[in-house]
Amino acid sequence: xxxxxxxxxxxxxxxxxxVVSQYVNLKRSGRxxxxxxxxxxxxNPSMSVSQDMGIYHCxxxxxxxNAINFIKEYEHLSYPEAIEKLANMQGFTLEYxxxxxxxxxxxxxxxxxxxxxxxxxxxxxxxALDYLYKRGFDDALIDKFExxxxxxxxxxxxxxENEGIDKKDALEVGIIKQNENxxxxxxxxxxxxxxxxxxxxxxxxxxxxxxNHPAKYVNSPESVVFDKSRIFYAYDKAKxxxxxxxxxxxxxxxxxxxxxxxxxxxxxxxxxxTALTQKHLPLIRRSGAKVVLMFxxxxxxxxxxxxxxxLLMKNKIDASVVIIPDxxxxxxxxxxxxxxxxxxxxxTKIEAGEFVIKNIANNFELARPxxxxxxLEEIQKxxxxxPMIVANSYQNLVANLLGVDIGSFSLTQGKxxxxxxxxxxxxxxxxxxYLELQILKTLAVDKEIFNSVKNSIRKDYFITHxxxxxxxxxxxxxxxxxxxxxxxxxxxxxxxxxxxxFKALKLLIIANYKKRLNLLKISSDPDKFxxxxxxxxxxRKLEKDKI
Numbered sequence: 247x248x249x250x251x252x253x254x255x256x257x258x259x260x261x262x263x264x265v266v267s268q269y270v271n272l273k274r275s276g277r278x279x280x281x282x283x284x285x286x287x288x289x290n291p292s293m294s295v296s297q298d299m300g301i302y303h304c305x306x307x308x309x310x311x312n313a314i315n316f317i318k319e320y321e322h323l324s325y326p327e328a329i330e331k332l333a334n335m336q337g338f339t340l341e342y343x344x345x346x347x348x349x350x351x352x353x354x355x356x357x358x359x360x361x362x363x364x365x366x367x368x369x370x371x372x373x374a375l376d377y378l379y380k381r382g383f384d385d386a387l388i389d390k391f392e393x394x395x396x397x398x399x400x401x402x403x404x405x406x407e408n409e410g411i412d413k414k415d416a417l418e419v420g421i422i423k424q425n426e427n428x429x430x431x432x433x434x435x436x437x438x439x440x441x442x443x444x445x446x447x448x449x450x451x452x453x454x455x456x457x458n459h460p461a462k463y464v465n466s467p468e469s470v471v472f473d474k475s476r477i478f479y480a481y482d483k484a485k486x487x488x489x490x491x492x493x494x495x496x497x498x499x500x501x502x503x504x505x506x507x508x509x510x511x512x513x514x515x516x517x518x519x520t521a522l523t524q525k526h527l528p529l530i531r532r533s534g535a536k537v538v539l540m541f542x543x544x545x546x547x548x549x550x551x552x553x554x555x556x557l558l559m560k561n562k563i564d565a566s567v568v569i570i571p572d573x574x575x576x577x578x579x580x581x582x583x584x585x586x587x588x589x590x591x592x593x594t595k596i597e598a599g600e601f602v603i604k605n606i607a608n609n610f611e612l613a614r615p616x617x618x619x620x621x622l623e624e625i626q627k628x629x630x631x632x633p634m635i636v637a638n639s640y641q642n643l644v645a646n647l648l649g650v651d652i653g654s655f656s657l658t659q660g661k662x663x664x665x666x667x668x669x670x671x672x673x674x675x676x677x678x679x680y681l682e683l684q685i686l687k688t689l690a691v692d693k694e695i696f697n698s699v700k701n702s703i704r705k706d707y708f709i710t711h712x713x714x715x716x717x718x719x720x721x722x723x724x725x726x727x728x729x730x731x732x733x734x735x736x737x738x739x740x741x742x743x744x745x746x747x748f749k750a751l752k753l754l755i756i757a758n759y760k761k762r763l764n765l766l767k768i769s770s771d772p773d774k775f776x777x778x779x780x781x782x783x784x785x786r787k788l789e790k791d792k793i
Contacts, residue, residue: 252342257314262313270293280295286306305731361451382508399431402431449471450471496514498542509580514576539568547570568594629658683738687732691740752788766778
């Protein structure tokens with residue numbers, strides 16, 4: 247892990263205006279800089295960047311944060327990757343903790359050594375090379391995807407010994423395995439496919455047999471660097487095209503993906519199992535891309551497409567499905583020179599929700615009334631987990647599939663639809679209390695003042711902007727946005743001197759006491775006179791004394 251102190255120092259030496267202006271044109275506006283927000287379709291500059299605060303904020307889509315957040319969102323990186331990117335931009339050397347980082351780097355080094363050896367071995371094995379050439383590969387494609395060949399077991403174990411690689415480390419990273427007879431290579435007489443994570447770091451291997459082994463494909467075992475449930479094969483090579491097209495093409499295997507890249511479908515990736523998992527979703531979401539599932543037309547392919555479609559729909563990810571007909575797969579079509587046919591097949595894709603519903607319906611004998619009812623119930627189980635508008639959009643489809651009246655069923659039973667009266671958000675622009683905002687901004691940006699008063703400033707001091715008080719003192723759910731908007735608002739000045747702050751706080755408390763006094767005067771509270779007397783005493787004390 248990167249040390250927090252190192253991250254803090256990186257942000258201290260970073261000028262956020264310099265960073266953001268590498269991506270967006272900025273113009274000075276008062277104390278801040280403004281520009282078009284890159285995180286939504288911005289026509290008028292709605293993003294403000296504060297050099298003093300080191301933050302940016304969009305007043306339209308509410309995106310915001312520090313320089314790391316900006317790079318993370320713009321480049322579609324994870325938080326640690328964004329930190330490292332910013333550090334490279336600033337020429338800053340990060341410091342790391344010593345928990346599992348050294349181990350992780352060692353694992354990657356071992357994999358790199360073995361990968362180099364396997365790549366060398368490929369060109370020494372004519373059988374493996376001939377297999378690839380017959381499948382439509384050429385040397386450029388082999389080189390791009392770093393394909394290799396794992397020879398007989400003892401060659402790999404000898405390599406590890408010659409390179410001084412500890413057996414225990416090789417076991418943990420999955421290069422070798424162990425049984426009662428000793429250690430042996432995980433990949434034996436297989437073409438190897440280096441598996442890299444989304445940043446391009448080697449984390450494991452896939453291997454395809456060329457000796458008719460019953461296990462056609464195998465992957466590295468799980469390790470500190472390899473989790474096949476979250477990795478897409480070739481994502482590191484496809485990510486630029488994915489962001490450019492706004493679409494990620496997901497296939498079943500290495501061969502399909504590589505041959506699709508050969509055919510210029512460079513946004514193709516592959517799952518390392520039979521279907522998508524929940525762990526894949528963060529990477530898909532970060533890409534901001536629509537998903538196209540391109541699976542084989544056999545039973546396994548259709549099953550994987552179905553499960554993946556359900557997962558994507560339930561998680562509100564826009565997706566479509568393409569099933570390759572006639573038992574073919576993308577690699578077969580590219581190898582046969584049928585790229586135009588492949589392109590036409592891609593244009594037959596259907597929306598994922600429609601695919602799921604049609605698959606459910608196909609499992610029932612719809613000519614039989616009870617089967618029709620069961621089909622509807624299964625479809626409803628699926629649609630009830632979708633947003634209301636999405637679920638309702640399938641009403642016509644389901645009516646046509648089942649041959650029933652469109653008004654005779656609901657796909658959103660039990661869903662609650664708030665109406666205008668139930669919506670608590672009033673369509674009003676709240677009135678600002680400038681004194682409250684000045685005090686709150688000071689508390690947000692001046693840690694010394696905040697720490698000196700945090701146990702004595704009460705929420706009821708703030709009548710208009712109590713929500714910002716909650717954001718500062720109670721970390722309310724939307725607090726980060728509220729505080730950031732206040733910090734970046736150059737129409738509100740914070741107090742620079744402690745005495746100025748306490749004088750303003752005293753005025754605020756007195757003003758709020760007087761507001762309560764006026765409310766009590768017209769109330770029917772039986773204890774109002776006692777309460778009014780207590781408030782008047784508090785006002786007199788404040789006007790006479792210091793806080």
